[in-house]
Amino acid sequence: MKPSFLSSHKLAKPMKNYKVIPTLIYNSLVGSRNSKIPLTEEDIEYLEKTTTVDKEQIDAQYQIFLTNHPDGQISKKSFRSMLADCFPGADTSRLSKHIWRMYDTNLDGFIDFREFMMVLYVMSYGSPEDNLKQIFRVFDIDNDGKINPEEMKRIVKDLLRVDDGNQNNMDNMNKDTLARSAFSEMDENEDGE
Numbered sequence: 001m002k003p004s005f006l007s008s009h010k011l012a013k014p015m016k017n018y019k020v021i022p023t024l025i026y027n028s029l030v031g032s033r034n035s036k037i038p039l040t041e042e043d044i045e046y047l048e049k050t051t052t053v054d055k056e057q058i059d060a061q062y063q064i065f066l067t068n069h070p071d072g073q074i075s076k077k078s079f080r081s082m083l084a085d086c087f088p089g090a091d092t093s094r095l096s097k098h099i100w101r102m103y104d105t106n107l108d109g110f111i112d113f114r115e116f117m118m119v120l121y122v123m124s125y126g127s128p129e130d131n132l133k134q135i136f137r138v139f140d141i142d143n144d145g146k147i148n149p150e151e152m153k154r155i156v157k158d159l160l161r162v163d164d165g166n167q168n169n170m171d172n173m174n175k176d177t178l179a180r181s182a183f184s185e186m187d188e189n190e191d192g193e
Contacts, residue, residue, distance in 0.1 A: 037072040043114045051121040058117070065113050073110040076100060087162060094158040102137045 039062050047058050066072065074082075080096045087095075103111040103119050122130045137143075141151045 037066065039113065047114065047117055050118065052125070053117075053121065061117065062113055065116065073112045074103075074116065075110060079103075079111065090162045092162055095162050098138045098141070098155060098158060101140070101143065102134050105137075107143070 039059070044055055044058055047053060048055060053061075069078065076096075079100060080093065083092045083096045083099065084090075086092075100111075103115050105115050105118070119134060122134050126134075136147070139147045139151055139155050141154060
């Protein structure tokens with residue numbers, strides 16, 4: 001019997017690689033479900049120092065985090081999806097961009113476990129001042145450390161957009177009035193920021 005082009009052992013290996021390579025690429029992009037990315041000692045020490053959570057609890061929370069986010073971080077797409085699950089039927093696309101700023105403190109485009117834990121801890125157990133600092137990041141759209149009237153107007157419009165399904169649409173004039181009123185209440189020194 002003459003060797004066939006299709007039965008050649010050399011071709012069998014590339015066919016196998018043909019199936020393996022996409023799997024390797026996929027796993028490298030989305031992470032393996034069995035991923036065990038270690039939490040650094042620096043992260044553990046930081047979380048222990050800045051929260052009242054002990055090392056064992058941090059490790060347990062990290063394992064839960066990895067179950068949901070095997071690559072050790074939350075992407076913007078995943079975050080949008082989680083927020084949409086919290087508000088079924090609502091348009092949360094703009095809201096997710098604003099809330100994202102509260103979590104992504106190092107501005108790398110991902111939420112890692114350390115960032116995630118800090119926001120959850122502060123929002124659950126932090127002082128009123130710490131909570132306001134976190135919420136401030138939602139309103140500070142350009143991350144310049146200030147909130148101006150345009151940023152306030154945009155946030156009010158985007159927040160009302162999420163709730164439009166539950167109430168009558170508020171016209172632009174009323175949204176602007178609401179934004180101006182909220183801003184003037186918070187602008188204690190009347191400097192416009």
